[in-house]
Amino acid sequence: MGYIFGLIGYPAKHSRSPWIHHHFLEQQHESGVYRIFETSPADLQSTLASMKQLQIDGFNVTVPYKEDILQYLDKLDPYAKKVGAVNTVLYQDGEWIGYNTDGKGFVRSLLEAYPNVDLSSSKALCIGAGGAARGIYTALLEEDMQRVDIANRTPERANTIVELNDQEIPSRAISLGEAEKSLEQYDIIVQTTSVGMPPNDHQQIISLTNVKKGAIVADIVYKPFETIFLQDAKQKGAHILHGHGMLIYQAALAYEKWTNTTIQADELLGKFEQQLK
Numbered sequence: 001m002g003y004i005f006g007l008i009g010y011p012a013k014h015s016r017s018p019w020i021h022h023h024f025l026e027q028q029h030e031s032g033v034y035r036i037f038e039t040s041p042a043d044l045q046s047t048l049a050s051m052k053q054l055q056i057d058g059f060n061v062t063v064p065y066k067e068d069i070l071q072y073l074d075k076l077d078p079y080a081k082k083v084g085a086v087n088t089v090l091y092q093d094g095e096w097i098g099y100n101t102d103g104k105g106f107v108r109s110l111l112e113a114y115p116n117v118d119l120s121s122s123k124a125l126c127i128g129a130g131g132a133a134r135g136i137y138t139a140l141l142e143e144d145m146q147r148v149d150i151a152n153r154t155p156e157r158a159n160t161i162v163e164l165n166d167q168e169i170p171s172r173a174i175s176l177g178e179a180e181k182s183l184e185q186y187d188i189i190v191q192t193t194s195v196g197m198p199p200n201d202h203q204q205i206i207s208l209t210n211v212k213k214g215a216i217v218a219d220i221v222y223k224p225f226e227t228i229f230l231q232d233a234k235q236k237g238a239h240i241l242h243g244h245g246m247l248i249y250q251a252a253l254a255y256e257k258w259t260n261t262t263i264q265a266d267e268l269l270g271k272f273e274q275q276l277k
């Protein structure tokens, strides 16, 4: 019998994860299925109980359960504990172990697209302070960067994230206005808010007038294909990184945990982007 993987979330029906993981299975010449368990909050406990009984090899967790899942786990990876959210669960010897591959998926997509970037000598700015920002911020700290700052509309939320930093990496919570003015000091800028996504697709979170030429500007929004933010970045001479990479590489990292293998995801990323264009 092959692998059984899954996704729990609400809504989850339109997820691209089955498509992605079926490609990985095929690429690895493994048999298996990836099923969606769309589950309302009232049914969460019973669905999870059935999933445990089924001994599913691994599953992903999406909105709104990335934090709720913590109470159902037997073990929690220290990095996921720091992020405070889990998107990947591995079933091992009867136990559920929780991981988070979202932020690390972003870092891997960055390094796959720009292999010569030296993160340890770079300064980063993360825009936004929601769940996605928290994961990316934590993953960037793990890379021993020179500095990682967070800019958010509500500065207190950025402060809460900066307080997670126990690695002695310089880090500040700043306003969006401050970020706009001081952009030239950053080598990597990551936009993690929903601004740029419909119905906010005509908005741009900050102007990129002061961006350094040759900086890398990323947006984790992947619909539309290229946000106004990225179009602006390109115009100002920055390198850009689309949000599709993070989606594909967080999945690749989850698959690698479940199967203890290493996979190539660049070809799949190309296919995925073709579909969206």
Ligand code: ATR
Pocket (backbone or CB within 6 Å): 127, 128, 129, 130, 131, 132, 133, 152, 153, 154, 157, 192, 193, 194, 195, 205
């Ligand atoms: P997620 O978990 O997907 O990251 P979230 O927790 O809802 O989502 O966070 C959304 C982020 O987008 C926040 O940083 C939010 O800013 P606030 O903390 O000030 O709310 C940001 N955001 C959403 N809409 C925005 C807008 N119109 N202008 C500026 N920031 C916005």
